[in-house]
Amino acid sequence: MKIAIIGAGLTGATLAIELANKGHQILVVEREGTAGGHVLDEMSGNTPVSKFGPHIFHTDDEQVMQFVLRFTSMKTIIHRVRSYTKFGWLPWPINMETIEKIYNLSGQHALNALEKDRQVEIADTTRPDSFEARALKQMGRPLYDTMLRDYTLKQWGRHPSFVPGEVMGRVRIKTGYNEDFFSDKYVAEPVGGYTNMVAAMLNHQNIHVEYGILAGTKILTTLLLSYDKVISTAPPDVITNSKFGKLDYLSVNFGKVDTTDPRSAMIVNSWPTAVVNFPTTDVPFTRGTAYHRLNNTTTPEYVIEMPGSGEELYPVRTEAQLALHKKYRQWLDECGVVSAGRLGSFEYIDMHIAIRKALDLAAQF
Numbered sequence: 001m002k003i004a005i006i007g008a009g010l011t012g013a014t015l016a017i018e019l020a021n022k023g024h025q026i027l028v029v030e031r032e033g034t035a036g037g038h039v040l041d042e043m044s045g046n047t048p049v050s051k052f053g054p055h056i057f058h059t060d061d062e063q064v065m066q067f068v069l070r071f072t073s074m075k076t077i078i079h080r081v082r083s084y085t086k087f088g089w090l091p092w093p094i095n096m097e098t099i100e101k102i103y104n105l106s107g108q109h110a111l112n113a114l115e116k117d118r119q120v121e122i123a124d125t126t127r128p129d130s131f132e133a134r135a136l137k138q139m140g141r142p143l144y145d146t147m148l149r150d151y152t153l154k155q156w157g158r159h160p161s162f163v164p165g166e167v168m169g170r171v172r173i174k175t176g177y178n179e180d181f182f183s184d185k186y187v188a189e190p191v192g193g194y195t196n197m198v199a200a201m202l203n204h205q206n207i208h209v210e211y212g213i214l215a216g217t218k219i220l221t222t223l224l225l226s227y228d229k230v231i232s233t234a235p236p237d238v239i240t241n242s243k244f245g246k247l248d249y250l251s252v253n254f255g256k257v258d259t260t261d262p263r264s265a266m267i268v269n270s271w272p273t274a275v276v277n278f279p280t281t282d283v284p285f286t287r288g289t290a291y292h293r294l295n296n297t298t299t300p301e302y303v304i305e306m307p308g309s310g311e312e313l314y315p316v317r318t319e320a321q322l323a324l325h326k327k328y329r330q331w332l333d334e335c336g337v338v339s340a341g342r343l344g345s346f347e348y349i350d351m352h353i354a355i356r357k358a359l360d361l362a363a364q365f
């Protein structure tokens with residue numbers, strides 16, 4: 001078959017190589033000048049620096065891990081995050097140390113206090129399924145106010161009672177002292193970065209990639225006329241010239257820290273972990289990453305993040321937006337376009353899930 005794939009991110013590249021290996025002829029169209037999508041990074045000396053925030057590969061899925069290892073070697077890392085709060089740098093996700101420091105109590109006493117706070121009646125029941133209502137039920141007021149409230153306010157630019165409750169699904173509370181961010185069997189980074197890994201995935205005689213092509217209705221129509229199958233990993237509104245209206249995404253701006261400035265150097269040197277969160281309103285940033293510490297490399301690179309506009313990073317999955325996405329998806333289905341990936345499916349998926357879903361989709365051809 002002749003198959004066209006829109007988008008050369010992780011989903012598009014996984015589909016391309018799997019389908020090419022089955023003997024299909026693949027065209028990939030990509031709007032940027034490079035493959036990689038959200039996992040794009042650039043080498044600074046021996047340190048890979050992500051264009052769109054720190055990316056840590058983690059999975060329990062043996063098949064996904066073996067798939068990745070076909071294109072890169074992986075370096076096992078220990079990933080930990082601490083948050084800057086009025087109680088000091090506290091572990092994130094919340095663990096026993098976080099709970100003890102916030103309650104100024106130890107062990108079971110701290111857990112009892114937390115349990116009491118979780119039972120407290122929530123006054124605002126107007127939006128019981130909001131992020132805030134769910135968070136308060138799950139962790140009580142003191143933990144929520146310290147670790148999440150202002151972070152959410154900064155990231156979303158709206159009060160947490162107007163943020164979809166499902167976002168809380170990604171927040172975990174650990175009751176032990178272990179502060180590893182992930183508990184998966186594999187937590188690792190590709191040696192040489194993700195951009196090189198994705199480029200290796202697209203290196204096949206049956207795969208042709210056209211860069212600098214922003215697919216809209218016109219290109220979509222051409223692809224539908226010339227290819228047996230079209231799979232899109234691009235935002236559904238973009239490839240249809242926003243036929244039914246705009247889908248909403250949160251975005252973030254990234255800035256390199258200039259460490260020749262002594263004050264900045266002193267600040268970043270105080271970060272206790274490779275990735276740090278700033279859940280308070282007195283700091284405008286949401287997150288900081290010391291990429292060399294994350295990757296155990298020697299070229300220092302520090303990047304800070306703050307909410308901004310631009311690249312579609314996080315789909316805003318409110319009821320209205322999900323309904324709009326469903327409308328797009330139905331329309332694209334009827335036209336014979338398969339929607340896939342983080343943008344095509346309008347959902348948060350980590351890299352191992354993006355690969356798993358792409359492997360499963362490719363198996364259907």
Ligand SMILES: Cc1cc2nc3c(=O)[nH]c(=O)nc-3n(C[C@H](O)[C@H](O)[C@H](O)COP(=O)(O)OP(=O)(O)OC[C@H]3O[C@@H](n4cnc5c(N)ncnc54)[C@H](O)[C@@H]3O)c2cc1C
Pocket residue numbers: 006007008009010011012029030031032035036037038039052053054055056057058213214215216233234235238239313314340341342343349350351352354
């Ligand atoms: C800030 C951030 C941090 C993350 N951190 C982690 C992490 O630590 N661990 C983890 O496992 N996952 C993480 N993820 C998730 C990870 O980035 C995704 O799982 C992965 O990138 C999904 O790949 P994709 O191919 O589905 O989407 P994308 O990478 O978005 O690929 C879509 C591609 O389509 C292209 N495109 C878009 N529109 C068009 C168009 N109209 N025409 C042509 N091409 C188009 C884009 O340029 C892009 O190359 C993070 C995501 C973000 C946003």
